[in-house]
Amino acid sequence: MESLLGAEDTVDGRALRRWVEFGVEALEQRRAEINSLNVFPVPDGDTGNNLLITLQAAAARIGGPVDGALTASDVAEGLARGAFAGARGNSGIILAQALRGLADAIAGLTTVGARDLAAAFSNAATLVTGALSAPAKGTIVSVLEAAADGATRVASETDATVCDVAVASADAAADALQRTTTQLDVLAEAGVVDAGGLGLLVLLDCLVEVTTGTRPDRRMVLAGASRPVVEPEIVDERSDSDQQEYEVMYLVGNSDDARIDALRSSLDALGDSVAIVAGESGCWSVHVHCCDPGAAVEAGLAAGSLSRIDITCFALESARRGCGDGPVVSAPVRAEPAGEQSRAVLAVVGGEGAAELFEAEGARVLRAEEISVHELLEAIRALPSRDVLVLPNGALSAQDVVAVGARARRDDRDVMFLPSSSVVQGLASLAVHDPMRATVDDAFAMSEAAACVRWGSLRYANERALTWVGTCEPGDSLGLAGHDVVVIEHDLVTAGASLLDRILAAGGELVTMLVGADAPDGLVEQLAAHLDRRHPEIDVVVYQGGQGSDLLQLGVE
CATH class of the missing domain: 3.30.70.1150 (ACT-like. Chain A, domain 2)
Incomplete structure (x- = not known):
């Protein structure tokens, strides 16, 4: 492809947009490879995921057509703000801070020249180092510092171009990445380069593609020695919490x-x-x-x-997850013992009708009416699968989720709790479940589906309480958006109509209604008629959930 540089050998807003677009695509392609290298600071195999999610958040912030008229400064500022808001994990925080350094360095500039780009890299390295209490050699920080040094060195030359600076920074980063194996003992023992450093190099190579028209192919150079298989450590359930x-x-x-x-x-x-x-x-x-x-x-x-x-x-067993394999290009596939399912989905659900919906989609169901931490743990242990995706659907606190996950992983289970705060989010999540995908990719897709559902609920107040919208009295009709009361009315239908209008204020195409066991007759019909009058473009799906917690649960997609 041709170079995407602006006039007079500069990087403009359009080129920066393309850089991030290329970066998202590249991280999607190499996420599994980056995950497989992740042994520092914690071998949890998610560095590729975290970098991708953070960059996706950055890209979403700038929005609009790629050929729009935003300046380089505008685009860089949008990227920095989006990455800050969506940063995930240690590597995501570092990437967000690096983008902030770039944005601050080129603030006010319509286009970026060779020296500007080098100064931006230098400022990014400085801000990242300052944000960390103990920056370690042999990590993404070392790779970023080397990239900045390489860019600064070339930019000092009289005839240096933006292409020269981009190539020099990426080449210096590649050299620094190779050295990470010798700088951290944990990397040397595993025979791999730093995962975050590889992710950064992927992005720098995308910038090379924007400026020169060609992306370097360093995959063969970066492959480290195969990592030794480590026998899992047997740990007593009564071990101290500091483990x-x-x-x-x-x-x-x-x-x-x-x-x-x-x-x-x-x-x-x-x-x-x-x-x-x-x-x-x-x-x-x-x-x-x-x-x-x-x-x-x-x-x-x-x-x-x-x-x-x-x-x-x-958890104690997280060090095993994906860590017995060498660097890979695609997600590893683990063979399961005969008769053992590759992956199970366990959903915590209230109501007979809702339970049938989840079971029809292949999920195992644990009834929320009787849920306890012990019962959930026993349900996970009873499953014939090592890989378990759990849809808590708002039935457990965050503390309980953490406790159950830690205990279950001690039983040689790979358990992931997905962020479903309601039954309607759980249904949306389960709809995209694909057992043929790698577990981490399946969990990511299901989590995204849940996050795309705005949800609310209708219920009666059972006591006098102070809410965000005033004081409610026993018997009042309450409309909740998520977990927050946003509507207080004496009439239930009026409360439901107001709640729907509030949730749909941000848009939507489909409303799902999950009808509770105590919902009065005619409630759904009256709310559907309200939608037909006020929001005729919206499709409505109604399920008899039978849950006792809410008279009606609403989901908007």
């Missing part, structure tokens, strides 16, 4: 530099892989690996107001 590790991420608002510095010190004392990056409007994104997620959250509460708290349990 488990958690990843904790959240956003901190209403804070200041002094309190953020204190937060960093607290997290350094609790764990490692501490990264804190600043975003827009006085908000910080926080990441830490630790053994006490509760303490990490409490430290954040002392620094300001928290949102988007995300706790992931690696």
